Amino acid sequence: MKKLYAILLFGLICNLCFAQDSLDKEKLLEFYQTQRYAEAASYLSSIYPPETNDVKALAQIAYCNMMAGKLVDAEKNYQKINQLQPQQFAVLFSLANINSRRGNKKSASDYLLQVVAIDSNNFSAYKRLADYTDSTGLKTQYLQKANKLNATDADVAFDLAFIHRTQKNYQPAYDVLKVAIAADTSNMILQQALLPVANQLKKYNEVIVTGEKLLKTGADGNVVMDVGKAYFFLKNYKKAIGFFQMLERMSMQNESVFYYMSLSYREMKNYEMAVKYAKLTIDESISPNITAYYNMLGGIYDEKQQLTLAANTYKKGLSYNANKNIYYRLGLLYDLKLKQPKQANTYYNLFLKSKDLEADDQPQVDYVKMRMEEFAKK
Template identity: 60%
Template sequence: MKKILFFIFLLLSCRFLKAQSNVDQEKLLDFYQTQRYAEAAQYLQSIYPANTKDIKALNQIAYCYMMSGKLPEAEKFYVQINDLQPNTLSVLFSLANINTKRGNTIAAQLYLLNIEKLDSTNFKVYKLLAGLTDSIKLKVSYLKKANKLNPIEPDVAYDLAFELKNLKLFEPAYQVLKVAIEADTSNFILQRAQLPIANELKKYKEVIAVGERLLQNGGDANVIKDVGKAYFYLKNYQKCISLYTLLEEMSLQNETILYYMSLSYRELKNYEMASKYAKKTIDEGISVNTSTYYLLLGGIYEINNQLTSAVAAYKKGLTFKENPSIYYRLGLIYDLKLNQKQNALKNYNFYLKNKPDAEKEKEQMDYTKSRLADLKLAKK
């Protein structure tokens, strides 16, 4: 029996050595150097038997397929390795990476959670898990664990601070970025991320000091916005206006920017400009689609035969923007449902005066013109 076992062992050893000796290392190296990974994988498969249990060979083949972008083939070989040699971190990471790239988030998470069980101090696994979850609670938990393991890693510090800021946890967010910035004082991305948080914590002088340095190094619109806000709260209204005027000149203003400009002009007793920017703030705060939304609401009321509410919704929509379709609907309601012919005439006329799309609304326009003629004739 011992002789038989020895013979089998010897036979397997010979096959292993033969496979190794048959690999043309120069040819394989050429495949790698020219990044022909798919050819390298096929070459290796031609050397090793299909049922090989050689972990090193399987790893090489799997890696080549992954590098060539042939992810299903790569996964097949990595799964085979995982079956033969379970709980190898590098293999689990590769399987998680492949499933992430293929959009199989659940499988990727399971592989990463398996790694966490094996190594709860693995920074990379928490960073990857954070990127795969839609749960804010879980994302923050994973990012906190990763940040605790490596508090100066900038990507995790940035992501954690971003999530904490959204949760209104400004002081923890500020501290996370502070540690990472102290380790890399030239990291402008982290400094930019800290500015709005520092503003929330009323660290206005710090925002201005850091922000002005960033502006000298090509700071973006968000930096201008944050620095301008800090100047406003320190009552340097002219400086706030100067910075926010830059944003307006670049067409990067928003409702908040215009609001602070109006307030600044008011504090400087320039009431004419304060009024001008108050009006701009109102205009900016109104969506170009608001009248369309009221058109939708009015239509729902109309279908449900809530005519008073429908008319009110349509009229509200017109206070935001003149909309030909609203005038048309009002004309129909007054004409056909409320029997208010004078109001119908007025709204039909407004519909045509607002120049509806002649091609898209030809049928409505033809009907309106015909109905106007009938109503005018009946009036006589």
């Protein structure tokens, strides 16, 4: 028996030595340098048997498979390493990365939670955990932990400040960004993120100084808006209008821009322009589909036999835009259900005069004409 064990041990040693001696390190290096990772993985797999427990070999094969995009094979290799030598950070991070790339965020998070269970101060794990969760509460918790461990990391500071801002916690958002900006004074992304927060905290002069410096490198619409608002709140309405007009020239006007322009002109007693932009504010705030929505709602009331409510709802839709479908439905409502032919005739007429009638509307057109002829005979 001892002789048999000796023979088996000798064979294993010989096989291991053979595998190591036959490895062409220069060939492997060439694969790495030319980023031919799939070939490198195949080459290593041809040297080391599938049942190998050589952790270094498995790590090389796993890495090459991962870099080659062969994620299933890479995961199998890393899982085997994790079984042989558990709790290795590099392996757990690699498994988390692979699962993330495959869309399995839960498994990715599970591997990272194993990391923080071993090292509760692992910044990278908390940073990635924040990326992998859809829970705002957990994301905030992970980002706060990561930010506490490294307050100068720009990505964490930006994401954490964004959450604070959406929750209207403006002072914490401001504080987080200021620390990160102090560590990287040339980071324009962080400085831009600071502007709307600073406006909320009434730090208008800071917004103007920072914003105008940023605009020297390029006219970003969000920066222009923040600076314009800062001038507005400082009651420098002429300056504010100048920035808002810049947004118009950039075709970046919206409801908010028109609103502040109307208020600025009103404060300057230019009521004609104030009215113009007030109307534009209203137009911009109304969905182009609102008439169709009222048409839908009116139809529901119509089916429920709430006829007066249906008529009023249809008419509300017409107060925004003319609509052939609403004219037709109102005609039918007054004709067939409310028995008011005069009103029905009015809306049938408006339907026929609609400029957007199409070939598909011909059956409705024929019906309306027939009904109007019948009205005329009575």
